[in-house]
Amino acid sequence: AERIARHGGAGLFIDYGHLQHGIGDTLQALRKHDHDNVLANPGEADLTAHVDFAALAAVVRAHGLDVQMTTQGDFLLGLGLLARAGQLGAKADDSVRQAISDAVERLAGPDTMGELFKVLKIQPKVGTS
Incomplete structure (x- = not known):
């Protein structure tokens, strides 16, 4: 956060974790x-370990960045x-379409990685460098 605040740039972090502090x-x-x-x-x-994304977000905000x-x-x-999966499956046979559907569900589904993994995006606030 300090480096981005001083020099610009952005950060994208994806991992197991919680969006709110928890016990x-x-x-x-x-x-x-x-x-x-x-x-x-x-x-x-x-x-x-599950990442405490709320704690990381507080640090990012303390450096004046958008989170x-x-x-x-x-x-x-x-x-x-979904659009990309549709493109990939458009001319595929049923088994490939099912594999694509299963992969989408695993990556983005509510009972799978879609909820288990969280994403933290940081960047300078709009109008700053």
Whole structure:
């Protein structure tokens, strides 16, 4: 945020997280595509943490920058995900169309990555550099 405030530019951050401050576990372990006890299988599970996007947004605002937060689903839909999927599937056979549909649902669906992942966009306020 400090670098962008001084020199211009923008930032785009996408990760697991929360748009509002919350209470609960943020550290988690994933093993064989399922949740696992963080201490149960050292070296065999992937450890990850949910990002507190609200805290990051507060830092960004403190530097006088514009910040926007949304879900990955809304972000991708706003970029034209459905139109692109339609273009890709227009001349495809049924199995390819189904694969594209499944991928769109996984990336943007409300019960999948579309809600689990969040997006933080930062940039100078309009009219500033």
